[in-house]
Amino acid sequence: MIWDYMHHIILSLLALVARLIIARHRPYIIGVTGTVGKTTITTHIAQFLSKEKWAKNVWYSRYHYNGEYGLPFTIIGTRTPGRNPFLWVWVFVLALSRLVRPYPRYLVLEYGIDHPGEMDFLLSIATPDIAVLTPVEPNHLEQFGTLEHYREHKIKLLQQATTRIIHESLRQYIELDALYYSLGALSDIDASHIEINISGTNATVHYNKKDYAIQLPAIGAFQIENLLPLYAIADILSIDPNRVSRYALHGSPESGRSSVLSGIDDTTIIDGSYNGGYLSIREGIISMRSFIHSHRIIFLLGDMRELGTLSRDVHERLAHEICDLIPHESRVVFYLVGPMMRDYTAAILGSKFQVIVSLSSRDLGEQILRDIRKNTTPTIVYAKWSQNTIFIEEGIKYFLKNPEDISKLPRQTANWIHKKEIFFQSLQK
Secondary structure, eight states: OHHHHHHHHHHHHHHHHHHHHHHHHOOEEEEEEOSSSHHHHHHHHHHHHHHHHOGGGEEOOTTOOOSTTHHHHHHHTOOOOTTOHHHHHHHHHHHHHTTTSOOOSEEEEEOOOSSTTHHHHHHHHOOOSEEEEOOOOSOSHHHHOSHHHHHHHHHGGGTTOSEEEEEGGGGGGOOSOOEEEOSSTTSSEEEEEEEEETTEEEEEEEETTEEEEEEESSOSHHHHHTTHHHHHHHHHTTOOTHHHHHHHTTOOOOTTSSEEEEBGGGOEEEEETTOOOHHHHHHHHHHGGGGTTTSEEEEEEEOOOSOGGGHHHHHHHHHHHHHHHSOOOTTEEEEEESHHIIIIIHHHHHTTSEEEEESOHHHHHHHHHHHHHTOOSOEEEEEEOOSSSOOHHHHHGGGBSOGGGGGGSSSOSHHHHHHHHHHHHHHTO
């Protein structure tokens, strides 16, 4: 009861000072929400603008804060103080100092929600000039009940924006003027001639009756799609859209978001272990089809979380889609982590592919290590899961080629390592 009261007081004060900062400096705000590619697109926008408008003129959360606490922290420009009362005092001192100190011209905010009313609260603090809405798929549904209700709250981001950039999959739900992006030819911003190889992905982007060649050192057509909103944003901010292609040439994904790592015995690791929902896992699996003729493919997949009553349906749907999308070949193997993958996905995949299941990603990491060593065929390991337990990145450590690359995996701080040790110890009881 006391904590609930303190939570309300602290959150109200954070929101107040964040509103004051926005009202005082009036930065140009670009807001991003959705469930698929949200954080990646937010980061792309911020990094692109940092190169074009000087880094000191652009702020975003490098820690991917996005909710009721995260948005104010991003505006203030601070990390979470946790439960340290002295650090909380410093947060508010810093926040008040922002009112009189120079402030960035551009603010890139990620709007994440996991319960009804949260989007309204975030918008009461800061409304975007440009709103970007990525695909909305099942996620955080425990509190919302249905995908429709969840989508309605996400769409609220668009209401007061001057410019709206929306994924094509949401067109039927939008009644406002907007630009649409997707890999399909009917969108305002789209891409064609997509080619995927072990070095990355190439494509031609079509926007405003012009074509732009793009090369990205990341694997997957969805990686190109995540860059498409940048073309419209560049145009709106009077930046030559050709600059987006130049940015992409050196735009590697962040840690755990389909970044490419070297594994033992010339294995290539596609590390998507930071997070993953249904659509992002599906798109990643589709991208692996380009390599089945030349590589052995190991899929290391974990539970999709926070799906509420849809957990069984979504996991089974993913399994059936995989069976339809991936050729039933012996060179394709699935290693599945977690109780939902075990209970809902393994049997379906097992009817077509070799499947190994465990509740421990470390156990599967050791098995994949042995698997790689006994096979001479070039191998790709594609790893993806949703946050909360599982921790697939700990399995990846077993077959990394370079030990120093452990630092490139997500959740490697001392605090996270401690949490993970407790989790893995619990599996042994």
